[in-house]
Amino acid sequence: MTHSLLLAEDDRAIRHSLERALTLEGYRVRAVSDGESALESARRERPGALVLDVMMPGLDGLQVCRALRAERNPTPILMLTARVDTADRIAGLDAGADDYVAKPFDIEEVFARLRALLRRTAPDVPSSERTIEVAGLRLVPSARRAWREGRELELTRTEFDLLELFARNAGIVLDHATIYDRIWGYDFGPGSKNLAVYVGYLRRKVDVPGLPALLHTVRGVGYSLRDVRA
Numbered sequence: 001m002t003h004s005l006l007l008a009e010d011d012r013a014i015r016h017s018l019e020r021a022l023t024l025e026g027y028r029v030r031a032v033s034d035g036e037s038a039l040e041s042a043r044r045e046r047p048g049a050l051v052l053d054v055m056m057p058g059l060d061g062l063q064v065c066r067a068l069r070a071e072r073n074p075t076p077i078l079m080l081t082a083r084v085d086t087a088d089r090i091a092g093l094d095a096g097a098d099d100y101v102a103k104p105f106d107i108e109e110v111f112a113r114l115r116a117l118l119r120r121t122a123p124d125v126p127s128s129e130r131t132i133e134v135a136g137l138r139l140v141p142s143a144r145r146a147w148r149e150g151r152e153l154e155l156t157r158t159e160f161d162l163l164e165l166f167a168r169n170a171g172i173v174l175d176h177a178t179i180y181d182r183i184w185g186y187d188f189g190p191g192s193k194n195l196a197v198y199v200g201y202l203r204r205k206v207d208v209p210g211l212p213a214l215l216h217t218v219r220g221v222g223y224s225l226r227d228v229r230a
Helices: 012-024 035-045 061-070 086-095 107-119 157-168 176-183 194-206
Strands: 004-008 028-032 049-053 077-081 099-102 132-134 137-140 145-148 151-153 215-218 222-225
Touching: 004 012, 004 035, 012 028, 012 049, 012 107, 028 035, 035 049, 035 061, 049 061, 049 107, 061 077, 061 086, 077 086, 077 107, 086 194, 099 107, 132 157, 137 157, 157 176, 157 194, 157 222, 176 194, 176 222, 194 215
Parallel strands: 004 028, 004 049, 049 077, 077 099
Antiparallel strands: 132 137, 137 145, 145 151, 215 222
């Protein structure tokens, strides 16, 4: 299946290079150079995924992302950013991005992250697995919705996939390599901070004040979802 991509990047050299590489990889690519064009095209064409630069004239990438998510547009979004601080990564997640790649990037990493996002676009969920309930959490994978103690959680695509993985393996410690493979299809190595950032942001939404923590770090190994009261 050939997927369509919308690429928004104001740097002409990077835009042309990415457009060519993605086209050679088999994608149908529409490239634009500013946020306004990106927002208009995303609304009109509904591409399979959006590759969105953070720093653009007019509307920046974060503003485009927020606008699409406010409209309940579920298009997977991969952010391109020159900012590598944790706070900047969290800002992208808060805006509704599903993943990000820091510049300068390896094109193979961009390909890997896009493949992972597109694999998760339309999951085939058997009817017998419509609901997952564990430790006060309720997930409906077919609708990609989740609740804790009756309160609905506002989750990005990647956050939902992580929570579903943890919930399906409740009580089990999942190591970093397993999580990377199941969520991204690619292990970014021991020096990567990506997983810690995503789990930290998911924890802010799931582990709310007044309720027992469910997401636990097993130092040097990975993460586990468990109810300490059980």
